[in-house]
Amino acid sequence: MLQLRSLLLTALVAFSSCQQPVKDYYMFDPHSAARPNDAVTTHLEWEAEVRFEKKQIIATAHWVISHKPGVKEIIFDTDGLNIERVWLDDGDSTNWRLGKEQAYIGSALVVKITDNTQMVHIRYTTGEEAKGLQWLEPGQTHDKSAPFLFTQGQAVLTRSWLPCQDSPGIRFSFAARVQVPEGLFAIMSAVNPRQHEDNGIYRFKNDKAIPAYLFALAVGNISFKPYDGRSGVYAEPGMLQKAWWEFAELPAMIRAAEQEFGPYPWDRYDVLVLPPSFPFGGMENPMIMFATPTIIAGDRSLTNLIAHELSHSWSGNLITNATWNDFWINEGFTTYIERRIIELIHGPEYAEMLQALGNQDLEVAIAESSHQPELTALKLALEGKNPDDALSIIPYQKGFAFLKMIEKEVGRSRMDSFIKANYAAHAFSSMTTEDFLAFLRSNLLNDEQFERLQINNWVYAEGLPSNYQRQSSIRFSLANEAVALWEDDKPLLSLPTAGWSTYEWIYFFRKIEPKASASQLEALDEAFEFSNSGNAELLTAWFVLSIKKNHEAAYPQIEKFLQTVGRRKLLVPVYRELMAHKHSGAMGLNWYSKFRVNYHQVSRNTLDVLVGYPIK
Ligand code: BES
Ligand code: ZN
DSSP, X not given: OHXXXXXXXXXXXXXXXXXXXXXXXXXXXXXXXXXXXXXXXXXXXXXXXXXXXXXXEEEEEEEEEEEOTTOOEEEEEESSOEEEEEEETTTEEOOXXXXXXXXXXXXXXXXXXXXXXXXXXXXXXXXXXXTTEEEEOGGGSSSOSSOEEEEOOTXXXXXXXXXXXXXXXXXXXXXXXEEOOTTOEEEESSBOOOSOOTTOEEEXXXXXXXXXXXXXXXXXXXXXXXXXXXXXXXXXHHHHHHHHHHTTTHHHHHHHHHHHHOSOOSSOEEEEEOOTTOSSSEEOOTTEEEEOGGGOOSSSTTTHHHHHHHHTTTBTTXXXXXXXXXXXXXXHHHHHHHHHHHHHHHOHHHHHHHHHHHHHHHHHHHHTTTTSGGGGSSSOOOTTSOHHHHOOSHHHHHHHHHHHHHHHHHOHHHHHHHHHHHHHHHTTEEEOHHHHHHHHHHHTOOHHHHHHTTHHHHHHSSSOOTTOOOOOOHHHHHXXXXXXXXXXXXXXXXXXXXXXXXXXXXXXXXXXXXXXXXXXXXHHHHHHOGGGOSOHHHHXXXXXXXXXXXXXXXXXXXXXXXXXXXXXXXXXXXXXXXXXXXXXXXXXXXXXXXXXXXXXXXHHHHHHHHXXXXXX
């Protein structure tokens, strides 16, 4: 009780310092039941206990709120939570009710408040199938020594483990006290402990307001190794050294980003390497980026993902898309900044390759969207859709192409001043596409440019405008020589591939695809040992090609890959290719039935549909 009192006290102090007048500036968000223009959460004190035996979190959320006079209720988003008790301020119990459950949106928790209400307390437990939690057995982790729990909030999953106003336009600061089993370590999107606590009690604080999708927790056998005073790596002890080596460019990347776009706006920047079932490459949880182990290639070749998630420290976490309809505001900008960092670290010719492959991906994705062309506009209309199904690579690559086109028009230095001015004007707040366009018009482009560059077309029209330009790549032009020699049947080891990165190989695979036969793939595999590569992106591209051509010797490696990788972006193309052919469809379904238990529900949701599971 004493502890709770001191918590409440901190919360009230936080309340007085962060209470703002409630303005009518929150956008309507079709994926949240909250009505923040009436009553909004501003600060959270979270007390939680993580119970592995029951796969459950028992917690109390103490919310500091701000509301207009006369407002009678505050609305939270929940999904599958068991609400035990709700009370106000110093203990007055209050009426509350849960609304009708809706697929992927969950149920609104409506809590009665009075004009004097400053805090709402909600005691609850998480449900067995909480979508934002993945509970792993020791056998599903790298070291196989302890169970593991990690959360995934984006896009609308935080509500399955925290009753909250789960809209990206709504921000809150927080402090937390989390009890985990003795011997395990806990980490949150906050300033994190670097040492084990013997009693299993961990405390966290994040004074910088974040939206709910960035609220994150991981618990497991985790240790830490620093790079310098503000960055380091968390991982299971058995892979800590390897991960630390792989991401060693991190301090230089932070410096590069700062050099271009201004001081790093958060306190620390650490990476947490998760078990393989993590469904994404990376997730930009503030101060602690969550990463898939599939980027540990052994040669630092996939660290653009680190640059990507780091870039979100500015675009996404500092300025956040107001709703998921504005997703390109997060990902298009981040892709632009990621490539600027890569350019500084690896040079322009390396960044060009990423851009050129991104252009190819974009064109393919648009061509494949003919059944839902509305998803090819930058501004999305996702009402009635699960954002998790609708968020494709298009906002990333089209958003990038859009910003690059503007950069070409105005030049780098004006572009950079504009981006910095945007951060200064909108830090720690959210932005709609329309806010951005207004800022663009008043700070960078005149009316003539706005028309000539077809800005409205880029943002609101489907497909690609006539002034879209592909990026050329010097290194890919050189790779064309190898393609020509291969077409001429020259000895494979004489091809000029020395010094090639993953990206030249991916480009090469795409080029030879129309002509390659199974026996030619076999020869290539013998010469270059692709099927044994440690690089998961290269493996994905190689396996897709191998399945297409029925290069049978690759199948054992493909099976191993599907067993150990949980990242949706890599699984989808491999399963899609397996299911597309008579020679591999049954095998694909069989593998999926075996390995599905290892996959996160985010990956399962997509793959169940793709492979037709369960078998009817
Ligand atoms: N924020 C995304 C991941 C995400 C997007 C989660 C939408 C849920 C819904 C993250 O920053 C991301 O884009 N990750 C990519 C990395 C890549 C583009 C370098 C990934 O996971 O592959
Ligand atoms: Zn991203």
